[in-house]
Amino acid sequence: MTMPALTLPGKTPNAARPRRLHRPLDERLLYGACVLVPVVALVLFFLLPLGTIVWRSVLEEEGGVGLANYLALFRTPGILRAVGNSLLVGGATTVVCLLLGFMVAYAVQRTRIPGKRFVAAALSLPLLAPSLVLGLGLIFLLGRNGLVSNLIGTRLNIYGFPGLLIANVLYALPQAVLIIQAALRQSDARYYDAAEVMGATRWQQFLGITLPNVKFGLLSAGFVVFTVTITDFGNAVTIGGDFSVLATEIYNQVTGQMRFGIGAAVGILLLLPTGIAVYIERVAAQRQFGTASESALAPVPDYVPMRDIPLFLATMTLALSIVAVVATVVFASFVRLWPYRLDLTLKHYSITLSGGYDPLWTSLAVSAGAAAIGTALLFALVLGLRRMPPGVAKAVYLLAVLPVGVPGLVLGLSYIFAFNLAGTPLHMLYGTVLLLALCNFYHYHTQGFLTMVTGMRAVPPALEEAASCLGGGVLRVLGDVVVPVMVPTLLSVFFFLFMRSMVTLSAIIFLVTPSTNLAAVTVMRLDEAGFVSQAAAFSTCIMAAVAAAALAMRGALSLATRRKVA
């Protein structure tokens, strides 16, 4: 670490390390349960299904067991190019998302630029927009017959690498911001004050204090972006043109040719990059300095024109571009026949096919359930993990970050393999909305977990110890010390899970039944039936409903906390 000697009395990084104290039995039991329940759930609803995919990948077509599927995969024409393309687009997306993601998170957390709320809202749009909206929006704007092409008079060709890169950045950026923001949320102003006194320039402070402290957040965000990019094939199918990537081989095999063996093998290979997580976990185990101190003073962002004006312009441009993509589709949903007859109409909103508007309510309930269960389980897990021996913590950590490596289609199929077994107790869940909610949660488990871990690093362990030594019960410690620091992170994880659960599609199409209609499925069905404008209209309703629900929940929450304080 290239930190200059900025030691404050009693504030060496090591002093913050929790001392092992004798804990009462009930406390140990509680923290044990905190870890045990989420881990059992992870094993049942993630590891077990994943096991069925491993099994399928080694099950040969003639019935034997072996590596034939993997060999067949490497004999598939063009597969090496697809691997190369995956790495290329994954790497490019990661670089772009880390740069932009850090910029946005920094602007929102550490500067005094105006319009932060707008930026935050714009950044959550790609999370709550069905993928159809993003795909259509990009084509409406940047396609060969898009607004920009018509404006400049040449037919732009975004299909292929450029389109795929833009679409992936749009999809992954909010997830990067989610994690980086959690890392930037807490800091200790005294370090910056000390550096100031010692004559360090702002730039030196940034390199010496800010960056090292978000290293873990940046690594985690980069890991998530890279993994979601290489496992996603939705964007590749919509806008990737002939640019083939490894994940589309799953689509070719499973959806195109009804074959699971090679598709399962690709699914397993796509888990390899999650091995990077081993390194990130080592970083996670290192204490960070400058935060997590019981007497930390939150830095008050000051106004620095040289920094804030360019940052404001760049952040606004980015936010407006995202809004433009979504707004174009919302606008098109009110237009008679995009892009030929632009008179306004509400006719696309009269939707009777595919269950009409009813699925919207089912989806809201399922998503609220997924978000509540998910946030509670993740909070418990991360809370308990801090008290576990390093070996156990490491194993649990690796298990918890694995889900991001599993493409939605593979996860959905794995749920069929694991839960559609007559005569087993788990079969009871098959076809229920509870299983849909769980599937949605585990689909996005990693993002929620890493955000929670990043946020938890800001909880001062010493204060926790003190509260506990002073005879505060565990719940008291939680309520007085941990939760107040964690509220913003808990909320962002809750809303992240809620939003994704409303619109994610790739896994649940294998789990919906004739009686469980979900909003995301309705969008897909309208689109497949050729009613693209109606699909856009329905998507608009989903986005409006999610935004309304989010506002209502935030309102209720602030009312509740205000009453508590008073």
Next chain:
Amino acid sequence: MVEFAGKSLLAGVVLMGVAVLPAVAQAGTLTVYTALEEDEIADYVAAAKKDLPDIDLKVLRLSTGDLGARMLAEASNPQHDVIWGWAVTNMLDPRVMALVEPYAAKGSDALPAAYKGADASWFAATGYMAAFCVNTELLKAKNLPVPTSWKDLTNPVYKGEVVMPNPVSSGTGYLQIAAILQSQGNEKGWQFLKTLDGNIAQYIKSGSKPCKSARSGEFAIGASLAFAAIKSVEEGFPLKMVIPTDGAGYELEASALMKTSKNKEDAKRFLDWTLSPKAAALYTKYKEIVTIPGAPVAKAAEEAGLPADVQKVLYPMDFAKSAAERDAILKTWQGSIGR
């Protein structure tokens, strides 16, 4: 916050508890998996419920590929009683054939032999065909003629303006190249596909998307399905449907009874209904191809400019052959043409 989380958790658990209550399978409940199109399903189901009021008909609609993956994944414990209107090329897969039980539905004896399995394991009441979606506004702007055949598409003037489905990921894409290979013979057929490749801007990964690309003006010509073209013309897009004169591939929508059905009585009544004169009359509202003898010419097809006797433009596909050769053809395609 704790309070809030606690409350919403409680609400979540209660909600889930209600949802977990097992869906009790009453007698008279029939679960049907289908790949027919959304609006026609709504129409057919309404009519079927009128004719079979005691059956609680539950229908799950997924695209052909997704449905196939789902059915095969569920094969150890199938959740449905009937497969209704699903691509016969997929139905003929031995793993699917192992799941179905022969049943000669009432009315299937009148179907020509090409439209049913020899052992009565499946029958097809309807079908769909390949078609070009041609954006007339774009062609006019570029001053290009409307193509009428696959051969026309190889004309260099269309270079970069033609999109077609990728046969590796799309059943529609496969039926298009299978029809070309079967009608021209292997050697000439592959030669033709390579020439055509020079004009193709993109192999899109789904069967209906090329038509959507053409109608939104992204590309001038999309090789796709007649259904998608008819729908787009109805919606008012500046689009013309062209059935290629040199062999339009087509696909049959096959139905079958599941061996594992717990309600075979009702399943059979429903399958009988799909061949009834009443159903046939409804099909003509939506379908280019109705196999039931005596069914009137489809209105939709007529309006979209299909010939009165579509049989004339359909290449007589050998479905058993195209199902059996699928792996080999796709491998060759990926090796010589695929991008």
